[in-house]
Amino acid sequence: MSTPPQPPQPADQPAQQPQQPAPQPFVPPQPTAYPYPHPQSPPAGAFHGQPTLVGGPGLAPSQPGNPYLQAPQYGPVPPVPPPGGGRGAGRAVLWAAAGAVLASAAWAAGVLLADGAGGGEADLRGYSAPSDLCSTADYSSFKDEYTGSDSSPTRTSLEDEALDQSNCSLSLKKSGSSYADAYLTIQLDLHKKTDPGPEFTAAWKNYGESHTGYDVDPVEGIGDEAYLVSQDTTNGSSTGSRYATLAVRDGWVTYTMTYSAYLSSYDRDKNPPALTDVTGWLKTDSKATLRQLRR
Template identity: 70%
Template sequence: MSTPPQQPPSSPQQPAQPPDQPPVIPAQQPQAAQPPQPTAYPYPNPQSPPQNPYAQPTLVNQPAQPQQANPYAVQPGYGYPPPAAAPSGGTNTAARAVLWAAVGAVVASAAWAAGLFLTGGFGDKADLRGYTAPANLCSGADYSSFKEEYPVDDSSPTKNAMKDPALDESVCSLSLKKTGSSYADAYLSILVDLHKKTDPGPEFTAAWKNYGDSHTDYDVTPVQGIGDEAYLVTQDTSNGSTTSGSRYATLAVRDGWMTYTMSYSAYLSSYESDTNPPTLDEVTGWLKSDTKATLEQLKG
């Protein structure tokens, strides 16, 4: 709300001043106090004009004008403060302080960048260790250990491949058949991922090491001697039966930024009554042997 104009107070006639004395300037009317403007600049605003002691006084019969915000004033948190203007005929103390502040900021930025470089903050190079993701993983993988139990080849396995600047991936899914079987007795799935932008290590460990926490009735066992880390995940719901339930096993491996899984699953109801399905110990042995052979082939 603006203040209504004030009437000029009546005052007695001012006596004439001697000619050799400077004129007496009437005192300015007090202005409404303005709250200080926030700023990240620690020194007086160089763009604010100096106060003129001989400026004309504000007319008392005019309402006080609100102070206009400086559109060029430095706002908190945005960039560096502008260099201070050198005072006429004096030492540029403020300018030198700002110069040293700017130099300090450059040095700090250089140290920050060097730290990121040393710690890999700008992005690590993918550690693929010579692995490839073939277009046809079904022909590029080794699963010969399963051939004695399942000698019949799958005539139409499912295979897919993808290449992207961030990820190369190959997938193979095939049916395992015993001699004389009309339908699949078991299934084998193989997956290889080449992570080219991000290190899969932490997420791989979290997902497979804790698989039993997120999936009910699965056993997780660390495996030594394959890649940087490997986990064997198994489940057997047959309860000793050879005609009901299922058996499942997956060997998951990480070697550098390459991840690999080979998974086996069998539904025992599909087996003939006079045959016994392989035990989990047999299956896990096949998975370990064929995984080692496949990883060697994927490096070639």
Template identity: 70%
Template sequence: MSTPPQPQQPADQPPAQRPAVPPQPTAYPYPGPQSPAPGNFYAQPTQVSLPAQPLPGQPQPGNPYAQPQPYGPVPVPLSGGGGGAGRAVLWAVVGAVVASGAWAAGVFLIGGKGDGADLRGFAAPSNMCSEVDYSSFKDEYPEEDSKPTHSSLEDKALDESYCSVGLKKTGSSYADAYLTTQVDLHRKTDPAPEFTATWKNYGASHTGYDVDPVKGIGDEAYLVSQDTTSGSRYATLAVREGWVTYTMSYSAYLTSYDQDKNPPRLTEVSDWLKADTKSTLEKLKG
């Protein structure tokens, strides 16, 4: 799960106080079930009892698709006369049992979602900077960044693409603000629980940030922002759509602006992030 990128400070400008990002908690803080309790040398590991075997005709535990056999034992035809009729009865019963199993398998394989990742047609480009739309920022920052940075990752568990662009006002030699974007395609695990836990509660784990849910973008979205009077102005829009997560972050240092010029208000930045995120996600689906 990606956390919002921190603003960058040009090398020859006075340093500004960066928002502190506390370390994230580990995902598994509890001891294993066989580990003795800390400080108790007499605690014994828990004994694990094996589950009882299922009775005949009952579904196997842990397998919701295993159906009980409704027909009972298959009758064996008597020897002697009428063998043909007996075999017909035998194969009719066997065919019914097979058909029942095939129906259950068909519901699982065709009707369900299976184990596939819910990527909604998204792709992670090798060069995110060539795909991201940030046209809403161009009126405020018309100068192009000649050397934006980007990176990408392609793996069977995760596809990722990242871009960082320096935003410049007219006549600026250095970036007045920064815009970063990142898309992650989670191929093995559903990111929804961790995404919600990270962004919905971001204000509780990071002091000084405001968190607002955003409707109408993806399945779930949050706007995280911070505005300091002497340091920085910062906003991130985090979106989840299916098993795809996307972030677009803006950061500006107030010290990089002339005294007679002010950076855009957070309300303006928030509107720009929402508009450009929508258009970028549409492009990544193409």
């Protein structure tokens, strides 16, 4: 039996190649309200074969992720268009340039603040810190209530290029008392290198939040700012304590006058004055003392 004829075969036809997916257009990262990269984000261009070098001529490459560690930019940053082009890519370049400029501005501002933080002249308002504050301070308002005198008050002083300080601690005695019925402490600080304002406000304005049971009231007419901190735990009994501090800041000068009295069952006949009287005396005597401490 003869073999049937076969159909002619096409001349060497190349094998059909598998269809390749259409190339996807490059989509640049979309701008956000925060122009700086996330600390854990890869550097720009890591997925598209671009080098990550930020800085002007002769400057070392920046560390990715933290704009404040980048070398400062001098002059405009030349845009480097990413592959793919397009209007969206242009926006990405503009946002990258804006982020670099903002980072450079933040770095420059930080340098200026660091250079100027404490470089100004101390605002001491003419105050001086005496070596013996006990003999200089005025506490005459307390002497009608506490007629006894302290023959050996404690006084200290410090003179340094950054801080001048005077301190006085004395006992207050009622008539016939052999021991102290209350205590008065006065302190003056002249801050010659740094402005104490922000820390003073934070400490005294918020004293009631960090110390339970104290009342804090701002006081007008003494220095730039003043706060009265007080506490009364007697509740009409013969035990407990009464405490009050007037803290004053005038320029770079801080001043405190503190009264404290402690009651016990054996001296119930010597009750301390009312707290409202004490706070009034602190205001009067602090004003007088601050006037005397100015040159």
